[in-house]
Amino acid sequence: xxxxxxxxxxxxxxxxxxxxxxxxxxxxxxxxxxxxxxxxxxxxxxxxxxxxxxxxxxxxxxxxxxxxxxxxxxxxxxxxxxxxxxxxxxxxxxxxxxxxxxxxxxxxxxxxxxxxxxxxxxxxxxxxxxxxxxxxxxxxxxxxxxxxxxxxxx
Numbered sequence: 001x002x003x004x005x006x007x008x009x010x011x012x013x014x015x016x017x018x019x020x021x022x023x024x025x026x027x028x029x030x031x032x033x034x035x036x037x038x039x040x041x042x043x044x045x046x047x048x049x050x051x052x053x054x055x056x057x058x059x060x061x062x063x064x065x066x067x068x069x070x071x072x073x074x075x076x077x078x079x080x081x082x083x084x085x086x087x088x089x090x091x092x093x094x095x096x097x098x099x100x101x102x103x104x105x106x107x108x109x110x111x112x113x114x115x116x117x118x119x120x121x122x123x124x125x126x127x128x129x130x131x132x133x134x135x136x137x138x139x140x141x142x143x144x145x146x147x148x149x150x151x152x153x154x
Contacts, residue, residue, distance in 0.1 A: 007143035010038040011150075018151055024123065027151050029062040035128065036064035044104060044129040047115070048072055048079050050122055058083055061124060068127075069103040077101035082112035082125045088141050092134040104129070111136035113144045118153045 014034050018027045028047045036045040046063020056074040069077075074084040076099050082089045089112045094100045107129040115124045126148055128136070 003139050004143075006038055007139070010034050011143065011147055013038075014147060015150065024152065025062060028124075031126070031147065031151065032062050032064045041130045041132055041135050042128055043107065043131045044068065044127070047124045047126055048083075049124040050083070056084075058125065063127075065129070066104050066106075069101055072101060075099075078110050078112045079125050079127050082114050083122060086114050086116075086122060088113045088145060090136050090141060092136075094129075106131045108133045109135040111140050111144065113141070113148055115148045115152050123152065 014031055017030050017034070021027055032045045032047065036042050044063065044065030046065065046068055047061035048058035049061040051057045051059045058072045058074070058079055060068045060070050072079045074080045078089045078091050078094065078097060078100065080099070089110070091097045091110045094107055094110050109130045109132060111128050113126040114122055115126055117123050126144060128140070128144070130136070
């Protein structure tokens with residue numbers, strides 16, 4: 001099945017399951033699970049949340065996959081870059097990304113989407129990793145941004 005078709009299908013499932021649910025952690029858990037199940041190339045899918053007690057730091061949230069980093073500074077890694085800039089990061093080869101954090105040595109490519117609430121405050125990032133190089137593109141960016149915007153800005 002084409003990537004766009006998979007995203008169309010899984011986004012409908014996500015919206016259906018999360019309809020009426022306002023608890024962010026429940027929605028994040030659902031998104032991580034359904035995305036991981038839908039895409040064979042998604043090795044790790046999860047959220048890093050803004051830590052309200054530690055400035056400029058993310059803490060691991062709901063995820064599916066191998067052990068993730070517990071904390072990530074806004075100054076480090078792809079997740080930190082997405083949090084710091086507020087912009088989606090697509091990295092074809094994480095080993096070429098200056099400051100990359102190797103939470104799992106099998107990861108080779110990554111997309112990280114900032115997640116904002118209805119007040120446009122950053123609440124975290126959605127991180128998706130793949131063991132393959134150059135897994136993610138503009139299609140992934142558009143769909144993942146749409147999913148997190150639809151769920152968390154309502």
